[in-house]
Amino acid sequence: MLLEFQKHLAENLPFLKEKKLLLALSGGLDSMVLAHLLKESGCTVALAHCNFQLRGNESDGDEKFIRDFALENKFQLFVTRFNTESFASDNKLSIQVAARQLRYIWFYQLLEENKLDYILTAHHLDDNLETFLINLTRGTGLDGLTGIPVQNDKIVRPLLNFSREEIKNFASENKIEWREDSSNSSDKYLRNKLRHDIVPILKNLNPSFLDSFQDTLNSLQQSKSLADDASVLVYKQVVSEKDKQKHFAISELKRLPNYQAYLYEWLKPFGFKAWNDIYELIEAQSGKIILSENYRLLKDREHLILEPILEKDTAVxxxxxxxxxxxxxxxxxxxxxxxxxxxxxxxxxxxxxxxxxxxxxxxxxxxxxxxxxxxxxxxxxxxxxxxxxxxxxxxxxxxxxxxxxxxxxxxxxxxxxxxxxxxxxxxxxxxxxx
Structure with a gap:
């Protein structure tokens, strides 16, 4: 796996070479293996560990394990503790979303304060499959079926081509120690239910299922790229922009064989969810409005007008x-x-x-x-x-x-x-x- 990993870095992630990297290290199997692979590949890596204080002594044990690992292997280490439950309650977030927000805010602070270049996480092929299935159950459209991106801004995921089985075999062969997170065995979260109950069935049905999934993912990503190109070209024909407004010409929309697909692509970044109502807006009476949290879409005589929702100016x-x-x-x-x-x-x-x-x-x-x-x-x-x-x-x-x-x-x-x-x-x- 080490040679395959180094080849993957050279061919697909050459921009990481000679950069200062920050590895998000939980102490689990995946991140511990990535730490070893990066070290053996000669990368300049600092470690970042978040203690979310959600599992009592187990969380503290993870922190001590990582401190000992960093000291023994001469890694620079950053550690922080979060009162995750309090943050989630105050901001009305799930624990998972709260933890994600907390860690990535901190990671980006570390990049800026320590002049580091990229954040590395240990997401792998099985994680990608689970994410695909979660999005499939939620009906997120083509975007949700193209998988976890290898790179998103400063976040890079070098293990996405490798399966959980490959990672575990590498850990066993190289006597790499890791910590088991007891919450991973719980079926409280959808991801764990898919991991424990659904994915094993799929793999039993097709021993090469992960390879087939990767091929399908590549095809979907290519299809998404084609759709994005078409969306940009048609956008220029249909949409005019004035100040903070976007005007979608209804006559031009009606000429499209599938204007709903284009409207979905153009409007989804603005937080809309009532898609059937939006599609019917074309034939609705003038004055009808569809709202998202921060935007509104108004049916005018000849246009759909998108604009931000502003506080009404009541001043005299x-x-x-x-x-x-x-x-x-x-x-x-x-x-x-x-x-x-x-x-x-x-x-x-x-x-x-x-x-x-x-x-x-x-x-x-x-x-x-x-x-x-x-x-x-x-x-x-x-x-x-x-x-x-x-x-x-x-x-x-x-x-x-x-x-x-x-x-x-x-x-x-x-x-x-x-x-x-x-x-x-x-x-x-x-x-x-x-």
Whole structure:
């Protein structure tokens, strides 16, 4: 196995050569074998051990075992202890997720503080199979069926090509000691149930099952690569980006033979889960929204609009002097006459109708104004509906306010109560600037 491992490093992981490596060492079979392989291969390795304090004396025994091993073999060693149960409870996480978060945060801190290059973990082929089966049961799509990546950022897994049996045989042949984790024998976790009950059956059905699995994994990874390439090419035809929004052209989506697959690839990084609702959004009425934790997908007339969910700006901004630049750039100046035709970026008002200071805010339920051409007043929400404005357009619309009255739906429509006329004594021009 040593020669195969060294060949694997040379052919597939040459960037590890002469780098400073940090090995995550639990004391179990896999990580202890990897420590020996790296040492025999002449790699520069430091060890990192996390005591999660989950198994009482057994956890402390693992720590002592590793301290003795590092001292005997002259490895640099980093050890830390976590109150994992408390962290999991405080953050409402499972123990497994909490432990993962704690260790990788610490590992990356060690990289930065000690100028190390990569974190190595001892995941192997059987781990990859178990992960594949877990994802298969959860319906994670093609991504979940391509296995554990050999490299993910600074994390590298040099043993993914080797089976648990090969690793155990190497340990026996080289008299490598390790510690057994008693939790591995429990069927409390899904991974252990698969390891103890399902995987042995698969291996009995096909003695070359792991080899077949590796071939299948390679094929799936190649298929995923092709799908990713196609996704990038089609994305450019369908999606336009504006500020923080992504606009998916519905007409272009409908031309695709399987637009659902593309939407899944494009939207999954944003935390969406209601896929059937998303697929049906194409034919839904305008205004329907699908939410993830941090994003929303809105059906507009011609687009699906993806944007982050922002906290509603409820602030009221006072205009001091004759100009305000935030949240919108507005300038007020005197005018000798009304210049026509008017554009949507400016209005002329009678100064005597205004009560200063003026303010700017977003629209609120119950807001109304008095547009020209109608008797009485009109709700701003009704105006938005009549203008067929999308939700993002509504939310990004500002109002100019005088004494709690709407002077101008900025950039849209003004209120006739404030109009300047040819008989107005003091004309003010109010305009938006970029």
């Amino acid at each position: 901004y006072e205009i001091i002097g004759d100009e305000i630049k935030s949240p919108i750039h507005l300038k007020i100046s005197t005018a000798d006459q009304i210049i026509k035709p008017l554009d949507s970026n400016s209005i002329y008002v009678d100064k005597e109708t205004l009560k200063f200071p003026l303010h700017i805010r977003k629209w609120q339920e119950g807001d109304y104004f008095c547009p020209a051409g109608i008797d009485g007043k009109k709700k701003v929400s009704k105006y938005f509906k009549d203008e067929k404005m999308s939700l993002p357009e509504k939310e990004n619309t500002w109002l100019l306010i005088s004494d709690h009255k709407i002077v101008w739906i900025i950039g849209k429509r003004s209120d006739q109560r404030f109009y300047a006329t040819n008989t107005t004594q003091q004309i003010l021009k109010i305009e938006t600037l970029k």
